[in-house]
Amino acid sequence: MRILFGSGSHWKLNRKLASSITWREGSQKAFEAMFRREMDAILPNLSKPGPMCLSDVIRPYIVNVIVTVLRGHRYPDDDPEMQHLLKVLTRLDDVDLSSMSTLLALAFPRASSKLCPSSPNLHAISSDMQSVVRGWIKPDAPTRTDKDSTLISTFTQSEEYKDQNTDDKEMVQSMLDMFFGGVTSSMSVIEYLVLFLVHDPKLQTRIQEEIHRVIGKRQVTLEDREKLPLVEASIIETLRIGSITTSSLPHVSVEDTQIGDYHIPKGTSVVASLYSLHRDPKHFPEPEVFKPERHIDANGVVTRPKSFLPFGVGPRLCVGDTMVRVGVFMFFTTIMQNYTITPVEVGSPPPFSSRLRIVRRLEPYQVLLVPRDSELKDTN
Incomplete structure (x- = not known):
């Protein structure tokens, strides 16, 4: 993932172009319009009776927004390529980056099918997605237009990018980074937030x-x-205690450095544990307790302490953080406005069982969504 782990002039340019989309003036309003459109499409699916796995319901909603940011157009309902993308993401849900079988498959891709036949093939998933993305960026793609403020048009209109790259490899990788990172981060925050309230x-x-x-x-x-x-403090507290991103991306010291009692030689890779930072009792008393009020001051204003870094820090800060925050707020507030979420079995909420995929994700769980209109009628 070149935006995530690359370095040098190519990496700096890719990051600059990607962030120009997500952090530009007016981006939040643009994301708001995209998420509202998808919420209108998704609400009828939430009204279906019976237990549901929210991950399955929200996945198309998140995918369509990020696809719109990348190429300028959402997928129509039941589009075959959309169904293909959803299957790819479902395969990705089975990945456990902390398992030995996954690590072996990554280290020995050619032998992975024999070494770990039951493990998802990450190389095949990546290749599959690259093929889809290359279809988006073809000059004659039916949805391609370089007049839109999309990631594709940002790259294709950049003379600097044209000078540095002889093919579209960099663009493809940047789009994959934003796609996977945006989808998995948004879904993980919503999954954790809902379960905390259950x-x-x-x-x-x-x-x-x-x-x-x-x-x-x-x-x-x-x-x-x-x-x-x-609402806002609950989202912040979810990002803190859920530790969707458990560590910062690797940084490399450009000179000999002293940090406290530690000497960091020039050229050393350094990774910060965001998981530990967000559970440090010096900054967050009772760190294992989900307590949104800790982020609201005496005047009722939401605060964000310096020790709160859910999307990393510095030049490798996640470029999609604005998009994720907008999406989570729009989705969560709309759901809470219209539904009460309860466990399938009264008094037995699902456990907080997680695994490390691209980000930290909960194991799939089911809940019941009770329309609030019926609740209000019952209390009258």
Whole structure:
């Protein structure tokens, strides 16, 4: 993943071009419009009775937004290529980067089918996705237009990129990084946040009351975020305790450095443990407790301490952080506005069982979504 792990002039240019899309002025409003459009499409699927795995429901919603950012167009419903992408992501869900079989498969790709026949083939998944992305960037692709503010058009219109690259390899890799990173990060935050509230129904009720008081039944907007401190603090607390990204990406010291008692020689790779940072009791008392109130000051304003770094730090800060934050806020607030989420079996919420995929992800779990209209009628 070149935006993630690369270095040098190519990496700097790729990151510059990618961040120009996600961090440009007006990007949050653009993302808001994309996510709202997908929410309108997804709400009917959430109204179906019976247990559901939220991951399966939200995956197309997240995919279509990120595909729109990359190429400028969402997939129509039941599009064959969309179904193919969803199958690829489902295969990726089976990956466990902490397992020996996965590590062996990565180290010996040619022998992986014999060494680890039951392990997902990451090289095959990557190759599959590269083929899809190359179809997007072909000059004669039916959805291709270099007039849109997409990642494809940003690369193709950059004279600097044309000068540095003789083929589209860099563009393909950058798009894969944003696609996989954006989808998996967004899904993981939502999965953790929902499960925390299934375990704490009183907090869920307080969040719903805040949303009802501020928004009522109208559509959620990004302007509502600063008026919903408990919602925003719950998202921040999920990013902290969920530790979606368990460590920073590798940095390399450019000169001999002293950090506290540690001497870091020039050329040394350095990785920061964000998981440990977010559980440091010096910064977060009772670090294992899900407590959104810790991020709200005496005046009711949401705060973010310097020790809160869910998307990394420095030049390798995740370029998709803005998109993820907007998507999670829009999805979560809309869900809480319309539904109460309960365990399938009363008194037995799913456990917090996780594994390390591209990011830290929970094992799939099922919940029940109860329409709030029916709840309100029952209380009248």
